[in-house]
Amino acid sequence: MGAPNELNLAALAKYSNDFLREVEANVEEGEWVKMCMQCGVCAGSCPFGPDWEHSPQKIFMMIRAGKRQEVLTSDSMWMCTSCYNCVVRCPRKLPITQIMHGLATYAHRLGLAPKMQPTYQWSLQFWDNCTRTGRVNELKLTLGLYFKEGFVAGVKKAWALRGIGFGLLRAKRLNPFELIRGHECKDKAGIHRMLKKAQEIEARRLKIPQFKTEG
């Protein structure tokens, strides 16, 4: 886990027992959470429903019940595939998908996101990969994913998917030289400045001292 995240400690002190208020103030679209009437349509509509820990319905109830730790460490927000099934069906028109991603972002910012959750790790890798050069390096991204669990596992996985790999090569969708240098944006430094500025604006909007990106 590392050292306790200062933002997390600050938020705990500020909102003590009122997690709903904390969510309303800090999570994108968080002010909608109180509008949920616990009908269950989102939970029943989610194609991932049976596979995750907490459905949106349950997450919203947990927020209101002050289950801060359980919500912010839940794997559920990271399972959302943005299919928007719940959003189109919710009788109260809650922007559920946005709230789920908002919660994910907030959990990450506080350092509470489940570190071993695969989509969480993938998100970090993707962010790192695409912000480094301003372009996604698909080869590095995939290989990074394959070899995440060690060299042997990586080779095995690459071997299993070799058909797809060669197919992509033949169709010129995959360039092996990307491994060495990789293409990048013309103005890489400009991109980095832009991202930094965006983070500053975000930090100001959320009134937090500093937006930390891990990984």
Place this chain on the structure above:
Amino acid sequence: MPELVATEQTILVVGGGISGMTAALEAAECGKQVILVESSATLGGRTALLYRYFPKLCHPTCGLEINLRRIKASRNIRVYTLAEVTRIDGRSGDYTVSLKLTPRYVNASCTACGDCAKAVAATIPNPWNYGLDRITAAYLPHAMAYPQRFVIDPSIIGTPEADKAKAACRYGAVDLEMKEETLTLKAAAVIWATGWKPYDAAKIQPYGYGRFKNVITSVEFERLADPHGPTGGRIVRPSDGKEAKDVAFIQCAGSRDENHLRHCSRICCMASLKQTRFMREAFGEAAQSTIYYIDIRAIDRFEDFYKQVQADPHVRFIKSKVARIEEDRASADPVLHGVDTEGYLRYANRHDLAVLAIGMEPSVRGSAIPATLGEDSSGFLVPALDGAAIFGAGCATNALDVNRAVQSSTAAALRAIQVVNRSARAET
């Protein structure tokens, strides 16, 4: 051309359901002249299409019959059926109203013997059974119909079928030369009581109404339970005609939903609770009802009714708004998917039949009325702000049960009577 009967002291009532009938009677029995205008071929409205009504589970005949008798006995009420208001001009105490009268092709000589219907072979979907069966194109709407006079459906006019009907009538009541007419009359006040219609269930896409045969609406279920209905009172599945002993009732179908109707339709919880009793009446110990709900809204004294149904071991309550319905291909059973909020348990429940407790919407939106009147966000009438003497009554103003519709209509009648009294005083 019908004679011009109305005066500046007349009250015009639009809509001949329980609300319009009540308002007309209250005003007439206070000595006022009333014109009652109904767009269909009979008075009674949707109350006549219920099998029995809560809370006492009486048959609609008992409520309607007495009102019809009062209407027949009153010399102050003139009823126009197959009539619609096309225009209202003027102001409180002095309105000019245009009526459009659609031909019935049967005149007052009809004795309701039914010979015309026996002669006609052509059929139409039966609107009085929500299209669940067909009737011949010469018909009496239903046993309680008022007036007790047959109708020749316009679809057969100009065909040999219509001629057969005419030839069959021994009383010369079939008149195929009838034409649409317009009528202008005066009125001091207008009571608008055009009632409600069921929300279009096919719009609730995840429930598959219209795609799955064994998904029906609560108004249709009401007709299935009724001995005068399409199945003679047998509660059976549309797909195969087998008895539906295991029925799921899905609450808030279209109501309390920003994607459909925003409001709570108020009566559908009670309607489903009532319909579980129809199940027990039909199947006794073999009946199984399951109510899927967000929360049960049995308002004020209906709570007792709810308690009774809760005590019935043959009724199960699942706190969940059903997310979607799937059809089992082989059996045509509806399979309901969702999550039970009590315990957050996922279910996939199979039933014989799924009944959507369908929401109520106004049959004529406030903004569509031929006079300037407001509407709320669901289209129900709101009181006029400009001092107009046009008053909403019954389900045209809100989702109401019969009892509340009658209360609201009595209130509207009182308001209209005051307008008439005021304008009468001003004239003398």
